[in-house]
Every structure is written in C-alpha cells, then in structure tokens.
Amino acid sequence: MSDIRLYNSEDDEVVSGLRSLYAAPSGDGYWNELEARIMARVADVELGWWTELDRWIRPAIAAAAVLLLATGVAMYRAHQEEQNIAAESMLTAPAVPVSTAIRPTLQDDREARIRFLFGR
Amino acid sequence: MTAAITIETYRMPSPSDARAEERALVVAAQRGESDAFAALVRQHQRRAYAVCRAIVLTHEDAEDAVQEGFLHAYKALDRFLPDQPFGAWLYRIMANASLDLVRRRKVRDADELPDTVPMPFRDPGESDELRRRLNHALTKLTDRQRSVIVLHDLEGFTHGEIGAMLGIPEGTARSDLHHARAALRRLLKDVRSDL
Numbered sequence: 001m002s003d004i005r006l007y008n009s010e011d012d013e014v015v016s017g018l019r020s021l022y023a024a025p026s027g028d029g030y031w032n033e034l035e036a037r038i039m040a041r042v043a044d045v046e047l048g049w050w051t052e053l054d055r056w057i058r059p060a061i062a063a064a065a066v067l068l069l070a071t072g073v074a075m076y077r078a079h080q081e082e083q084n085i086a087a088e089s090m091l092t093a094p095a096v097p098v099s100t101a102i103r104p105t106l107q108d109d110r111e112a113r114i115r116f117l118f119g120r
Numbered sequence: 121m122t123a124a125i126t127i128e129t130y131r132m133p134s135p136s137d138a139r140a141e142e143r144a145l146v147v148a149a150q151r152g153e154s155d156a157f158a159a160l161v162r163q164h165q166r167r168a169y170a171v172c173r174a175i176v177l178t179h180e181d182a183e184d185a186v187q188e189g190f191l192h193a194y195k196a197l198d199r200f201l202p203d204q205p206f207g208a209w210l211y212r213i214m215a216n217a218s219l220d221l222v223r224r225r226k227v228r229d230a231d232e233l234p235d236t237v238p239m240p241f242r243d244p245g246e247s248d249e250l251r252r253r254l255n256h257a258l259t260k261l262t263d264r265q266r267s268v269i270v271l272h273d274l275e276g277f278t279h280g281e282i283g284a285m286l287g288i289p290e291g292t293a294r295s296d297l298h299h300a301r302a303a304l305r306r307l308l309k310d311v312r313s314d315l
Contacts, residue, residue: 017251021258022270024169025179034169034183035161038190042157045194 139205146202149194157197161190164207167275168214171285174270175218175263177225185221189214208281215285222263257307264288265300272297 025031142163148156165186172185193213200209258266267286271277272293279297283290 017254018270018274020251021255022170022173022274024166024173031162031165034165034186035158038161038165038187039154039158041187041191042154042194045191 142206143202146197146200146206150197150200150202157194160206160210164210165190167207168210170275171211171214171271172218174275175215175267175286176221181221181225182218185214185218188221189217192217208284211281212285216287219286254308257304260307261300261303262296265296265303268293268296269300269304 142160145156145159145163149160168186168189169182172189173179173182176182176185189210193210196213200206261269264286268282271282271285272279277285279290279293282288283293286293288296
C-alpha cells in the first residue's frame with residue numbers, strides 16, 4: 001500500500017476522533033448477538049421455497065407411486081377383460097351364417113363399381 | 121523440549137493456512153453446512169461492519185447493511201469461486217448493500233422529511249469539541265468522499281479495493297480521497313487554532 005495517510009503525528013487527536021466516530025462495538029457479546037441475528041435470517045432463507053419443495057417431495061413421490069400402481073392395476077384389469085371378451089367371442093358361434101353376415105357390407109356403391117368394372 | 125513442542129503446537133497459522141482454512145469453510149458452506157457459514161460470519165463480521173459503517177450514516181444502518189450483506193452473500197454463495205479471496209468478494213457485497221440502503225434512505229427522507237437535514241453520525245458523548253467539529257466537517261464531504269477517506273485512512277483499504285467496492289474507477293477513488301483530505305484540512309484548520 002503506497003498511499004500516504006492524511007494525518008501525521010500532530011493530528012493523532014483528529015485520527016482518534018475519527019476512530020471514535022466510526023468505532024465498532026467492542027464487546028464480544030455484541031458480535032455474538034449480531035452473528036446469531038445473521039444466522040437466524042439465513043435460517044429463514046433456508047426455509048424458503050427450496051425447503052418447502054423438499055418438504056413436499058416425499059408425499060409427492062408416495063402419491064405418484066400410488067397413482068402409478070392404481071393405473072397399472074386398472075390397465076391390467078382392462079387388458080384381462082379384453083382378452084376374456086375375445087376368447088368368449090371366438091368360442092361362441094355366430095348367430096347368422098357368415099355369407100349373410102358379410103353380404104350387406106358388399107352392397108355399397110364402391111362394391112357395385114368394382115363389380116361393374118370386373119364384370120365387363 | 122516441552123517449551124519447544126508448545127511453541128510448535130500453538131504457532132500462529134500462516135496466511136496460506138488461513139486461506140486454506142477459509143477455502144474449506146467456503147466449500148462446506150456451499151454444500152449447505154450452516155456451521156461453516158456461521159464460522160465465516162464470525163471471521164468477517166467486524167471488517168464487514170467497518171465497510172458498511174464507512175458508507176452509511178449511522179451505527180444502526182451499518183448493522184442492517186451487515187445483515188443484508190451476509191444474506192446476499194449466502195444466497196449468492198454457489199456463484200462464488202472458492203479459489204478467489206472470499207473477503208474481497210464479501211466486502212463488495214457489503215458495500216453494495218450499504219449503498220442500496222443509503223439510496224433507500226435518501227428516497228425516504230426526500231419523501232417524508234423534505235425540510236430537515238439529518239444528523240448523520242451517532243455521537244453519544246458529544247463532549248469533545250474537536251469531535252463535534254470533526255463530525256460537522258465530515259458532513260460537508262460528499263457521501264462518496266466520506267466513504268473513501270474512512271475506508272482508506274481508517275480501515276486501510278487500497279484505492280483499488282475501494283474502487284471495486286464502491287463501483288468506481290481506482291483513479292476516481294484516488295481523486296475522491298485527495299479532495300476529501302483537502303476539504304477536511306480546510307474545515308479543520310481553525311478548529312486546531314481555536315482549541
């Protein structure tokens with residue numbers, strides 16, 4: 001530090017005056033208390049949205065797991081039911097003959113056009 | 121032999137040891153260990169107070185600025201690179217917190233007390249004529265000149281450090297100091313002859 005100080009030895013009184021104007025509290029008790037106040041405010045910050053989020057993470061994970069399980073069960077049941085219906089429909093004979101059952105679907109315009117083209 | 125061991129055991133930590141210890145505290149605080157941050161507060165709060173006190177007008181405002189400053193530092197801790205000097209970074213934050221507080225006070229005072237001149241310094245004794253006049257002389261300086269002279273002549277910060285803290289070029293800090301000294305000399309000239 002190459003800076004020249006304002007006051008020489010004759011101005012000690014002025015320097016001490018300045019020091020007393022700007023003196024920091026000297027007791028350890030004061031600094032301990034200030035530290036405690038600072039750390040209390042820091043703790044308030046810690047209880048902000050991160051902590052709030054952290055607090056909700058476990059219930060959220062549990063709820064998500066329950067939801068996932070319920071969805072899985074529902075999907076499994078739906079799948080089972082679909083399979084049962086398919087099996088039942090295979091084992092049950094159709095109420096009408098196949099040709100009768102199919103024929104009405106061949107009577108639309110498109111089919112008529114195809115017949116007309118191939119029939120010529 | 122015992123004495124030698126005692127001296128060896130209780131020797132003062134070297135600056136590099138202190139730096140390494142501080143770095144470890146910073147890294148631990150960054151990991152979220154509040155005890156480490158408390159240790160950093162303990163280490164730096166007096167110097168932080170001195171920085172704030174040089175900028176704001178009262179002891180109470182300095183206290184507020186110190187708390188605000190540490191809070192800002194805590195929130196910004198993850199952006200701090202542990203290899204940098206922690207003190208310089210922290211004192212810049214303290215200076216910013218103090219400057220913010222001064223600005224807020226000015227706005228408030230302009231809104232609420234347009235015709236009053238605030239008593240800028242706490243001076244509980246006020247018995248000493250020199251101190252009273254010194255106090256008065258300091259009010260004649262600009263806020264920045266006062267901050268610069270206190271940070272430099274009382275707290276020992278360099279022009280470069282003061283410039284970084286107050287957000288001004290080093291040359292401006294130097295010139296502020298020069299003008300502050302000249303003003304104080306002028307204002308205090310007749311005090312000494314009167315006393």
